[in-house]
Amino acid sequence: MNGVCNVQPSRFIRTTSPEHKRAVDQFWRTIESKGHIRLGKYKGWYSVVDEAFYSAHQVEPDPGNPANMRAVETGSAVEEYTEDNYMFNLNAMKGKVREWLLSSPTTVYPSVYRHQVLSFLDDADLPDLSVSRLRSSLAWGIPVPTNENHTIYVWMDALVNYLTALGYPDQLTGTLDTHVIGKDILKFHAVYWPAFLLAAGLNPPRRILVHGHWTVAGAKMSKSVGNVVDPLVEADDVGSDLLRFYLLKEARLGSDADFSHKRRDAAISELANNFGNLLSRSTGKRVNPTNTYPPLADVKLTQREQHVADVINNTQRRVQELYASGDVGLGIEEILHCLREGNKYFQEMEPWKLAKLKDDAAAQHRRLACLYTTYELLRVVSLLLCPVTPAISAACLDKLAVAPSNGSAFCQSLAFSYNKGGHALKPGAITLIQRR
């Protein structure tokens, strides 16, 4: 999946790796030694028919026989079940977790989820959390370091991943910055995980970024319904760049998005028409016979060019903000707006007409200014789209014959006229994006 979608994790941790086991082991010892975890009794309900455990509020008295209990969801008979479990005292950490949440308006972003978490913490009494299972019923996890008859419950084990990545329990190589999660695992990340960290004397993450889910025709995807969209098939169909573009453009934090091929293809065509086609029409032989990126020094910029420059600079500033806050879809809308301005400008300048006035020096100056300005716009847009459509961005920059800057120079390179031009474009016509 990562390979097909062109995603390279800087570090991928398996929970079976020795480093991870060492981290979990130490994490548990720390919390337990500080008195946050104690051996207790887990009380619940078990249905033999459903082969499932239920908590107290998932069961109800059987109307036919009120002495017995049944599962609310399935109506199956359940029996009480108790097991020795290690329990984490969530109540004790409630105040500190709340303090962390309130320390910044974006600890949990967007605010819908922040409110959910805060209201959850408002409950007077939070139940203790069961953080282990008997080894006899759960043999494959990491054992409780201080009691080999117990296994650390999987999600606690899994959360410690984030610390393993920072080298825990050795000197940490950084801080927990942003956890990007789906809304289904909000409570684990925004309540339990910070509680564990604070219990261990560590800092919670700077921010938890929560996204919604994809639906199909308004319905959840599920195997039984058979409406599951396979990202591998999709990537094979339109390519990973355009799949990423569509998904990132349409998804909005705080709400679900609906997947459809119609919308997907519309999004792709929109990008092809406004971005790909702008590159083609501005690098064609008729408007740019010498196939060069005009030198800034030879170009006279008028108010019209200055307006485009302002659009470019505003766009890159806005997009940086929106990417940073996690609102990638809104950032992409800004980029599309910028491209529309570019097409509008190109249309107004009519460089194809100017090109025919070979003996008119003023016309040629205007044509070069138009090309330079359009290329700058395309260059900046390519850079801004790098995280979304890396291959397409690279192809556009390649055609414009400019190399992307790295490090701190990258942000500077997002400004209009950072590139001084005066070099040849890569020869040959280009179809950047195939429209659908």
Add this chain to the structure above:
RNA sequence: GGCGGCGUAGCUCAGCUGGUCAGAGCGGGGAUCUCAUAAGUCCCAGGUCGGAGGUUCGAGUCCUCCCGCCGCCA
């Protein structure tokens, strides 16, 4: 049952602390340039801003109630 949120042009949605807020994009309809991937550009949506009251000189924008969705919790 408790608490959040949502309900704005066919679709997806912007509209922060009340007075150019009645908008954007897409789709659809019309016109037009011809450089380009038949792409681009321009014009067209008269929508009771879910409903009813209230506060105000003035309310999608604040308050109350109601209707319809959805989320979290119980």
